[in-house]
Amino acid sequence: MIGSLVATGRRRKLAAGSQRALIIVAAIFAGWVIYANLFTISDPLILGILFVCGIYTIMFVAIGATPAAPDKVPFYDSGMSILSLACGVFFFTNAGAISDRISLLEPFTPAQLFFGSALMLLTLEATRRTTGMGLTAVVMLFLLYNQFGSLLPPPFGHGISDYTYLLDILVFTTDGVFGVPIQVVASYVFLFVMFGTFLSKAGGGEFFFNLASLVTGKSRGGPAKIAVISSGLYGTMSGSPTSDVVATGSITIPVMKRLGYKARFAGAVEVAASTGGSAMPPIMGSAAFILAEYTSVPYQEVVLAALLPALLYYLGVFLQVHLRAVKDDLRPSDGEIPTVVETFRTGWVFMIPIIGIVWALLAGYSPTFTAGVGVLAAVGAATLLKATRLSAWQVIEGLGETTLRILPVAGACAAAGLVIGGLSMTGLGMKAANVILTISGGQAAVTLVIAAVVTIILGLGMPTPSAYILAAVLVGPALAKLGYPILQSHMFLLYYAIMSALTPPIAVAALAAAAIADEDPFKIAFSAVRLAAIGFLMPFAFIWNPGLLLLGDTLTNSVAILGGVLATAAIAISIEGYVGVALRQVERLFLVLAAIAAVQPVLSASLVGIVVILLLSARYVILLRRQDGMKPA
Template sequence: MIGSLVATGRRRKLAAGTKVGVTLAAAAFSAWVIYANLFTISDPLVLGILFVSGVYAIMFVAIGATPGAPDRVPFYDWALSALSLACGVFFFVNATAIADRISLLDPFTPAQFAFGTALMLLTLEATRRSTGMGLTGVVLAFLAYNWFGYLLPPPFGHGVSDFSYLLDILVFTTDGIFGVPVQVVASYVFLFVMFGTFLAKAGGGDFFFNLAALVTGRARGGPAKIAVISSGLYGTMSGSPTSDVVATGSITIPVMKRLGYTPRFAAGVEVAASTGGSAMPPIMGSAAFILAEYTGTAYNEVVLAAIVPALLYYVGVFGQVHLRAVKDDLRPSEDEVPSALETFREGWVFVIPIVGIVWALLSGYSPTFTAGIGVLVMLLASMLTKRTRLTLWQWIEGLGETTLRILPVAGACAAAGLVIGGLSMTGLGMKAANVILVISDAEPLVTLLIAAIVTIVLGLGMPTPSAYILAAVLVGPALAQLGFPILQAHMFLLYFAVLSALTPPIAVAALAAAAIADEDPFRIAFTAVRLAAIGFFLPFAFVWNPALLLLGGPLANVAAVVCGLLATCAVAAAIEGHLGRAVPAWERALLAVAAVAAIAPVPWLAPLGVVAILAVFGRHAMRMRAEAGQAKTMG
């Protein structure tokens, strides 16, 4: 059952001639995206039309209809690809007429009706192939509501909506398929994915892994700590927990198993670490770009607000890994740790593009221009050493691979546009918000709990951007009505959309790790949830205390960071039940309560929490020192 929800079409291994043709077509498409974003001022509707039709044309050739689809491209997929191009040509040629027509008043021509219907159906099939039936089922349910909702009683019913009305909003305006999600993916998300593609192609993934190994490889539980750091570094480039697990987990999980970790724990570490990468600055995942557009917040402000929660998340995961390693006395193998000379001999070039992106963000450049700078600096930096230098064909492959990597995200965001357009047309978003407020009796904490649960449920089996978008339009209005600041509220939803990737029962990131670890994905998912426990706590913390998003004054921000670090360490110790020695149950409960108190924006409560945490830590440190002294005397 779960497998059918997340099963996608099979990525074909194309014959040599077809593969070269698809690579060249995908590379040409990438080159057009660069041109359209950096060198022209494109009409949003035209940009969306050409982007969607181009993506679909490549998708139907590159991805089969079922998980068992053959490598040979059947005639009907060529036909779907051709139909996608035909839709793009029709909408592009008639863009002026479409823009000038008055929505809901001017009737469709037969050609407009036919091509509009075809594009909607192509979107549903593209979504099913690229993301599975989970998101596709959600979209179909919303479409059914939009079409037949007039049959429902108040307050959920709405005015009569025939198919032409639905088609007009969803296809012939920028409120549907060509809405904000596709606009974001067609611009800076695409360019940031291109940056990550060229970074990996030049060997950046190996550099980040070796850098993590250099920092933590010789410590207790070294390989697990390598997984935490390298997955965070890689994840901020990929923006996808699943691809991060596959890319870094194929190395880290076997190494952790050799060290002595159980397959379940090794895979859980990788899943928890990879999931957090989607919320790790400076790039984060595509959902963060959509958040910036939805909230009207500059992307560099989103990045700044995300820094502390992301670091606290990884401190929490790292802390639990460390405590588990100390408890089980797991030590690394020296021959698996690279030297600093080996790491930086040629890997130093990968520091340059990261610095370039950070500089561009801090300088206030737009996300699109920042991504363009990152790609350019990455390509120039790769030419500085022989090992990282890319050939002309590798450049073409990198452009083509960028398009292929964006296919699932583009399909998901186009489908999300169908949902958003329908919600705006029927007013279901506000109705859902009112229902949530009635259920919670407008209590802020209860409303936040409901919002978290709804977001995680929406995210089961679908990409993070889709989960965030649906939560933003369904749950966001309820949080706004209660007066939650827009950035804090949407960051709250973003975090739970990210965490849905590791939350049972589906946990797509755990499914990816299961094949590598040879372990049950449910067991992996529950372990990952335990390791990522601080992630479920953080969104409530930064809504309660905005200084954790660096939204307070300088003194309040510093105090929040310090208290947040102590609270995170306390949560890790409470969960693992170990601080160099076993922690009794009453102290674990005290640490959990003290962690909540420590991040409270209450002048008298936060110091009490800090004192309690330091008292427990100090007690164990003193007892360990005394026991070590006794052992030395006896020895």
């Protein structure tokens, strides 16, 4: 059942000549995206039309209809690819007339009705192939509501029942398929994915792994710590929990198992670490860009606000892994750890594009320009050394791979556009907000709990961007009605959309790790939830205390940083129940209470929590020294 919800179409392995042709076509498409974003001022509708139809043209050739699809492209996939191209030609050649027509008043021509309906059906099929039936079923449910909701009684009913009305909003304006999600994907998301592709192709992934090995490889639990750090670093490029698990877990999980780590723990470490990649700036699973566009908060502010929570998340996972390693006496890596010289002999070039992106962000440039700087810096830096230099064909491959990597995100965001358009058309978002507030009785804490649960449920089996978008339009209005600032409330929703990737019963990241670890995905998921506990608690802390998002004054932010670090350590120790000595239940509870106090927005309460945690830490240090002193020489 779960497998059918998350099962996607199979990525085809075409014959050598056909695969080469596909890469070239995909590279040409990527080149057009660069040109359209950096060198022209494109009309949003035209950009969306060409991007969606071009992506679909490639998608139906590259991805089969089922997990068992043949490598040879069948006639129906060729037909859908040609139909996608035809839709693109029609919409592009008629873009002026479509832009000038008065929505909902001018009737459709037969051609407009045909190609509009075809594009909607192609979007549903593209969503099913790239994200599975989970998101597709949700989109179809909303489409059914949009079409037949007039039959429902108040307050859930609406007055719209005409199919052409639905088609007009969802396909012939920038409120539907060509709306905010696809506009974001067609611009800076595409370029940031390209940055990650070129950085990885030149050897950036290996550099990050070696860097993690250099830092933690010889300590207890070294391989698990390597997984945490390397997954976090890799997440800055990929931003996808599943791809992060596959990329880094294929190395770290077998190493952990070989050294005697249980398969369940090895898989859970990788899942918890990889899921955090979607919270790690600058890419954040592309949802950060959608959040910035949807809320009108500058992207630089989103990245800055996301930085501390992401670091605290990884600190929590790292500390739990360390405490578990100490408690279970897990061994360090038995492989050769690279030296500083070996790591940076070629790896130093990968610092250039990262510095370039940071500079562009701090200088206040747009996300699109920032991503462009990252791409040029990544390719340019790689040419400095022979070991990292990319050939002309590798550059073409990098461009083509970027397009192929963006296929699932594009399919999901086009489908999300259908949902957003329908919600704005019928007003269901505000109705859902009213229902949530009615259930919670308007109590802030209860509303936040409901919002978290609903967001996780919406995200089960879905990509992070889709889960966030659904939560933003359905749950976001409820948080707004309670008066929460827009950035804090949407960061709250984004975090739970991210955490849905490791939450049972679906836990797509755990499904990916299970295949590598050869373990039950449910066991991995439940263990990962424990390791990632900070991720579930953090949103309540930062919506409560804006200093954790660096949104306060200098004193507020400084106290919040110190309180956040100590609270994270206290929670990690409490969960593991061990800090060199076993803790009693009452001590673990006391640590939790002190952690809650440490992140209070009230300065005096926060300082009390901080002092208590420091005193407890001093006590544990004394106990450990006494314990070491009693050991025989």
